[in-house]
Amino acid sequence: MSMDKKKFWENKIQTWEKDRYGIGENNSSVEPGASNIAGSSLQFRFEKAAEILKPYVDDKKILDLGCGTGIFFNELQKTNFSHYTGVDLAESAILEAKEKIVGTEKENKCSLFSGNIVKFDFPDCDVVVSLGVLDWLDKDEITELFKKTYPRKFLFSISEKRASITRLIHSIYVYLAYGWKSEGYVPIYYTTDEIIEIAKAVGYKNIKIFRHPRLRFGTFLYSLD
Numbered sequence: 001m002s003m004d005k006k007k008f009w010e011n012k013i014q015t016w017e018k019d020r021y022g023i024g025e026n027n028s029s030v031e032p033g034a035s036n037i038a039g040s041s042l043q044f045r046f047e048k049a050a051e052i053l054k055p056y057v058d059d060k061k062i063l064d065l066g067c068g069t070g071i072f073f074n075e076l077q078k079t080n081f082s083h084y085t086g087v088d089l090a091e092s093a094i095l096e097a098k099e100k101i102v103g104t105e106k107e108n109k110c111s112l113f114s115g116n117i118v119k120f121d122f123p124d125c126d127v128v129v130s131l132g133v134l135d136w137l138d139k140d141e142i143t144e145l146f147k148k149t150y151p152r153k154f155l156f157s158i159s160e161k162r163a164s165i166t167r168l169i170h171s172i173y174v175y176l177a178y179g180w181k182s183e184g185y186v187p188i189y190y191t192t193d194e195i196i197e198i199a200k201a202v203g204y205k206n207i208k209i210f211r212h213p214r215l216r217f218g219t220f221l222y223s224l225d
């Protein structure tokens with residue numbers, strides 16, 4: 001595929017974040033209660049992810065793969081993590097994220113890099129998080145990611161392949177909005193079994209699944225014990 005994925009995300013991610021999350025006046029906080037359905041399910045994804053992580057991240061270093069402009073950092077403030085590293089393909093998003101934290105108290109607790117998470121050498125970290133990103137990777141890339149993640153704790157979200165009206169609407173929306181011109185670069189829906197099989201093959205054993213109506217067809221897979 002000749003598709004330039006970096007360019008694709010540089011053109012998309014910042015507007016996507018603003019539409020989905022509504023960014024606060026200081027351009028860093030998620031505004032509660034964004035009116036669109038997709039936005040509210042993604043805000044819920046942040047809240048729930050932080051809630052699930054909370055008991056496991058005291059004094060831990062968190063790596064956020066495909067972090068966009070690093071908004072999840074704000075949600076993690078509800079936990080007692082020690083350091084946050086965000087990585088994203090979109091250099092423009094990382095530059096914006098860096099600008100937001102310069103001179104703030106967040107600066108010492110946060111490192112940001114642009115790069116491809118499949119090729120990037122992971123920094124020293126205890127817990128790996130990735131929200132809304134596995135959908136954009138093929139199975140070989142997901143395998144590579146799990147190999148790099150193991151044996152650390154992880155919490156990943158997927159857009160689950162299961163019978164769902166909202167998932168059907170989502171796939172139609174994706175095609176109409178950009179799928180017809182993005183040379184097949186669209187989110188891939190995986191079953192939990194497909195991802196668990198990959199995770200088990202690299203050594204993970206106890207993988208939990210979390211679904212919630214407010215996540216719609218989004219599902220967390222995690223191993224945090």
Ligand SMILES: C[S@@+](CC[C@H](N)C(=O)[O-])C[C@H]1O[C@@H](n2cnc3c(N)ncnc32)[C@H](O)[C@@H]1O
Nearest residue numbers: 009013066067068088089090116117131132133
């Ligand atoms: C749907 S957005 C999710 C952003 C953020 N995690 C969230 O939940 O709001 C997907 C993000 O993954 C990034 N991404 C996709 N493929 C990537 C790759 N191979 N390496 C690094 N980042 C990637 C995109 O640039 C984009 O910021």
